Amino acid sequence: MAMNRRTLLKNLGAAGTVAALAGCVGVQESSSDGSESDSDGSGETATDSGTDETDASEPAGSASVWYQLAEPEIPGRKSAIEQFNEASKHTVSGSDISDMRKKTTSAIPAGQGPQSFEWAHDWVGDYTQREFVVDQRDEIDIDLDVFTSDAREAIQFEGNLVGLPHDAETVALVYNKDIVDEPPETVADMVAVMEEFHDPGNNKYGLGMPFADGYFLSAWARAFDGYLFDKDADPRIGVALPETVKGVQFAVDNFVPYMPNDPAYEPQAAAFAEGNAAFAINGPWYLSTLNEKGIDYGVAKLPAPEGGKPRPYTGITMWYFSKAMANGGADADAGRSFIEWYTTNEDIALKAAEEQGSIPVLKSLVDSGDLPDTVEGFSEAVKQGSPMPTHPDMRKVWDPVKAALTKAFNGKDVEQAMQSADEEIRSNLD
Numbered sequence: 001m002a003m004n005r006r007t008l009l010k011n012l013g014a015a016g017t018v019a020a021l022a023g024c025v026g027v028q029e030s031s032s033d034g035s036e037s038d039s040d041g042s043g044e045t046a047t048d049s050g051t052d053e054t055d056a057s058e059p060a061g062s063a064s065v066w067y068q069l070a071e072p073e074i075p076g077r078k079s080a081i082e083q084f085n086e087a088s089k090h091t092v093s094g095s096d097i098s099d100m101r102k103k104t105t106s107a108i109p110a111g112q113g114p115q116s117f118e119w120a121h122d123w124v125g126d127y128t129q130r131e132f133v134v135d136q137r138d139e140i141d142i143d144l145d146v147f148t149s150d151a152r153e154a155i156q157f158e159g160n161l162v163g164l165p166h167d168a169e170t171v172a173l174v175y176n177k178d179i180v181d182e183p184p185e186t187v188a189d190m191v192a193v194m195e196e197f198h199d200p201g202n203n204k205y206g207l208g209m210p211f212a213d214g215y216f217l218s219a220w221a222r223a224f225d226g227y228l229f230d231k232d233a234d235p236r237i238g239v240a241l242p243e244t245v246k247g248v249q250f251a252v253d254n255f256v257p258y259m260p261n262d263p264a265y266e267p268q269a270a271a272f273a274e275g276n277a278a279f280a281i282n283g284p285w286y287l288s289t290l291n292e293k294g295i296d297y298g299v300a301k302l303p304a305p306e307g308g309k310p311r312p313y314t315g316i317t318m319w320y321f322s323k324a325m326a327n328g329g330a331d332a333d334a335g336r337s338f339i340e341w342y343t344t345n346e347d348i349a350l351k352a353a354e355e356q357g358s359i360p361v362l363k364s365l366v367d368s369g370d371l372p373d374t375v376e377g378f379s380e381a382v383k384q385g386s387p388m389p390t391h392p393d394m395r396k397v398w399d400p401v402k403a404a405l406t407k408a409f410n411g412k413d414v415e416q417a418m419q420s421a422d423e424e425i426r427s428n429l430d
Contacts, residue, residue, distance in 0.1 A: 060089040061330030063338060064114035065319070068100045072288055073356055080348055084341055090334035108132045108323050115324045115335030121154035121165070121316040125390040128157045135160035136321045139332075142340050151361035154316035154387045163320040164343040167352065168359040170314040171216055172381035173300045174272065174280040174290070183300035187254055190279065190303050194258040197278045206258025208271035209281040211251070211409045214401040216281060219312035219385065220251040223305050228401060231391045237429075239401060240415075240422035248405070249414045250305055256409055263409040284357035284378050299377030301384055312385035316361065319343065393429055400424040 069077060074096060081094045097103050100119055104127075107113045113132075127133045137160070144152050144161075151165040173190075175183050179197060184190040194206025210216045214228055221228060226244030230236060238244050260267045272280035273293050280286070281302070290297050302310035319339040325332040342348060349365055352358035353375045359382055360366055366379060388394070404421035408414045 058089075058333065059330040060091070061332070061334030062091045062093070063116065063331050063335035064324075065092055065094050065335065065338065066097045066100065066103070066114045066117040067094060068097050068118070070285065070288070076352065076355065080342060080345075081338075084338050088334075088337060088341075090330075090337055092334060092338045104132060104322075111324075113322050113324050115331060116163075116319045116322050116339055118317065118319050120169075120388075121163075121318055122388045122390055122394065123320075124155065124157045124162055126392040126395065127320070128160055128162055129392055132323055133160075133162040133320050134323055134326045135162060136325065136336060137161040139328075139336060140164070140340060142344055146344060146362060146364070148361045148363055148366060150314060150382070150387050151316050154390065155318050157390055161321075163318040164339050165316045165318040165361045166343045166349065167317045168314055168361050168379075168382050169283050169285070169317065170312045170359075170378065170382050170385050171219065171281050171283050171302075172312075172378045173302050174282055174286070175298050175300065176272065176275065176278055177296040177298055178275070179278045180298075183298060184303045187303045187305045191254055191258075193278055198258045200260075203276050205260055205271050205277040207255055207279045207281070208268040208273075208277045209255060209259060209279075210265040210268045211256065211259065211263035212402050212406040213265070214398055214405065215313055215388070217248065217251060217401075217405055219281075219302050219310040220255075220305070221247040222311040223247045223250065223308035225308075229389050229391070229394050229397050231389065231393070236393070237397070237422055237425050239397070239404070239425060240419045245415050245418050247308070248408055248418060250308075252408050252414060254305075263406055284359060284375070287357040287374060297374075299374040299381075301377065301380040310384055312381060313388045314382050314385040315388060396425055396428045400428075 065081075067077060077094060077096075081092050085091050095114070097117075100117065101123075104113060104117055109132075124133075140161070142164075147165055148168075151168065155161060155163045155165050173183055180193055184193060191206075197204060198206040214221070218228065221244050224243050224246045226241055226247045227233065227238040228244070230238060235241075260271050262268070269280070269282060269286065269289070271277040272282075273286075273289050273295065275293070275295060287297075287299075302312065304310065319342065321336070321339075325335060344362065346362060346365060349358070349360040349362055350370070353360055353365070353371050357372075357374055357378065359375055359378050360371070365371065371379060400421035403424075404417040407417040
């Protein structure tokens with residue numbers, strides 16, 4: 001599934017070693033103080049906090065929040081929770097979860113879920129329909145206009161506001177400054193550089209890009225007005241449309257000849273991380289690996305193909321309003337208070353941008369010009385794209401597309417591969 005893939009990418013990106021790229025990095029479930037958590041998600045393990053001087057008449061609540069982070073991100077999250085607890089009458093306890101989908105889909109229906117959990121926005125439709133999350137539109141105390149329009153769109157489904165956003169992610173062009181003087185503005189310019197540098201016999205490649213992944217290939221599959229899924233289009237499934245096939249064929253023709261011969265994430269990411277590729281197409285989760293490896297890199301928006309525009313899928317990371325908030329009360333107030341504080345805190349967002357390459361969705365920061373250059377590059381790539389569809393049927397698209405892209409990478413007929421994927425998706429949706 002797409003989010004399992006995205007979890008793997010975040011964990012791999014923080015591993016800092018190519019050895020870690022060989023498999024998924026597990027994350028221990030732990031409380032915000034670093035010890036193993038015994039909480040059932042209800043918040044009952046949290047200790048009493050001090051009184052909030054701004055609203056002492058309301059009872060203090062205890063909320064549990066779940067997240068799944070790469071190792072370097074965990075200290076910052078613990079610090080933020082401690083900061084909130086020190087300033088608020090409420091108390092929040094945090095747990096790092098190793099498999100968020102499995103944990104939430106088992107705990108929430110059993111009444112053992114947290115007040116909130118952190119994940120990308122593409123669960124919004126599925127989890128709303130399954131009643132794992134609840135609408136809090138009438139309960140929040142902030143103006144949604146503080147966030148970018150894409151972020152506002154991502155956190156809502158059929159009139160329900162099911163969370164608040166705190167950062168964005170997408171793929172952008174990463175270039176090795178020891179090889180490339182400046183980022184190319186067009187794919188033709190990029191190909192010229194790759195052609196000159198590419199020498200697989202000496203372990204040198206033009207590009208490292210996970211090809212067998214609809215998230216990474218979305219920029220090119222949608223570059224010529226194609227699409228994978230659009231609930232408002234006819235047909236909703238656009239995998240086999242001529243425009244989509246044209247985009248995938250473009251990627252095959254212009255990128256595959258300059259890549260390592262395995263389309264999976266690990267070998268593609270390792271090529272650039274070892275200094276053996278001129279370019280990579282990857283996301284902000286990848287930067288900590290590059291920093292660990294000492295690669296001198298830059299980040300820029302994706303180059304333009306002739307006659308088209310790259311349109312990558314973007315993801316919005318958000319704090320969901322979990323079902324545990326449904327009945328209100330002090331614990332729901334505590335969870336909501338933490339989420340509102342966290343998502344509107346400029347200091348937290350800016351620190352995450354500087355230390356982890358996170359892309360803020362607070363308009364005040366996006367428009368400030370104060371973001372690190374690498375984050376600005378990703379921010380420009382976010383503007384090129386659009387949020388991944390939140391409709392539950394999108395889950396049925398990822399695996400057949402992965403199989404089709406693998407075939408295309410390995411020299412199979414692109415049109416036929418995409419047609420087979422289209423038929424499988426429609427069969428699964430019937």
